[in-house]
Amino acid sequence: MDAARMREPRATVAGMRTETLSQAVERLTGAGYQDDFRVEPGGLRAAGTHCLHDPESLVVEEVVRFEGASDPGDEAVLFALRCKIHGIKGRCVAVFGAAVDPLDAEMVGRLTHGRRR
Numbered sequence: 001m002d003a004a005r006m007r008e009p010r011a012t013v014a015g016m017r018t019e020t021l022s023q024a025v026e027r028l029t030g031a032g033y034q035d036d037f038r039v040e041p042g043g044l045r046a047a048g049t050h051c052l053h054d055p056e057s058l059v060v061e062e063v064v065r066f067e068g069a070s071d072p073g074d075e076a077v078l079f080a081l082r083c084k085i086h087g088i089k090g091r092c093v094a095v096f097g098a099a100v101d102p103l104d105a106e107m108v109g110r111l112t113h114g115r116r117r
Contacts, residue, residue, distance in 0.1 A: 021093070024064045024078050028091050033080050035090030039107045044081075046088050055110035057084050063112075075099075079111060 019027065037044040043052045062080035075097040082089045092111075094104045 019064075021066050021076060021078060024066075025091060025093075028062070028078070028080050031080075033089045033091050035088055037079075037081055037090050037092035039092070039094065039101075039104050041103065044092060044107060046083075046090055048090075049086075049088060051083075051086065051088070053083055055107050056113075058082065058111065059084055060111055061089075077108065081111075 034048065036047040037053070037058075038047060040052070043054050044058065045052050058081045060079055061082055064078040064080075066076045066078070076093055076095050079092045079094075080089070081092055094108050095101070096105075096108070
């Protein structure tokens with residue numbers, strides 16, 4: 001394993017290390033979440049179709065949270081998303097914590113608003 005992969009943040013479940021961000025993206029891609037959603041003003045854009053989606057039109061089917069072992073700047077969240085209207089399935093990665101971009105924070109809030117925790 002190369003040094004970059006060893007430093008990559010890992011998802012944690014009850015304090016146990018599980019998968020890296022790269023592994024989670026690969027797993028979701030294999031499960032049909034092919035598109036990349038990018039945060040931009042007005043919503044999340046699907047890279048493959050170039051469609052702009054309101055966060056409320058997307059179903060959050062899985063959330064994987066990553067915490068850096070030694071660097072709080074390595075905190076990220078990965079969403080597996082499905083469009084209620086078009087059926088497009090994809091992924092969105094956002095950082096969280098002190099380094100979060102205000103637009104990312106808004107979109108993550110809109111994605112998770114009303115979602116059971």
